[in-house]
Amino acid sequence: MNFLAHIYLSGDNDLIKIGNFMADGIRGKQFENFPAEVQKGIILHRAIDTYTDAHPVFRKSTKKLHEKYHHYAGVIIDIFYDHFLAKNWNVYSDEKLDDFVKRFYDSLTKNHDILSEKTQRIMPIMFQENWLVSYQTIEGINHILTQMDRRTKNTSKMQFATAELKEFYAEFETEFTAFFEELKQHVNHKLLSL
DSSP states (O other): OOHHHHHHTTTTOHHHHHHHHHGGGOOGGGGGGSOHHHHHHHHHHHHHHHHHHHOHHHHHHHHHHHHHHGGGHHHHHHHHHHHHHHHTHHHHOSSOHHHHHHHHHHHHHHTGGGSOHHHHHHHHHHHHHTHHHHTTSHHHHHHHHHHHHHHTTTOSOGGGTHHHHHHTHHHHHHHHHHHHHHHHHHHHHHHHHO
């Protein structure tokens, strides 16, 4: 799962959302340097990733991409799944996506001092390009994948993956829907134990 799903799955606690959002850039026990609620978000992020990577439905989705994108297939599916979450947002939330995202951006700004350096660096461009809302469209997904491909010096070829998104669109959406219901249940249990 990518940024939007991680934030959504964090519940209503802003600091858990922040920890879950920035967890990818925090290695090993570095998470212990953050406030307790942020630590919970980081732990939750890791649990979501572990569950997702092993899930048969997620793996079924990645198999469609393995031949062309190799070990980047999982990263691409994470982003595709965020697309389906954003596109079908009203199924998962009573709050409009724009409002949800604005509240999250506001919480990042309000808690700027406790964010990782990496998160502080990406915030301006994330806000300017409104990444989380842009996930709703294939064009937005293409832009995100192109940016990520540049970071790999174009070796990942992720910028071309929207071709597969279009080709297998209905299959990916069905897989996301089935997977996300199970993931939500898993996360609800995990949150109770944190």
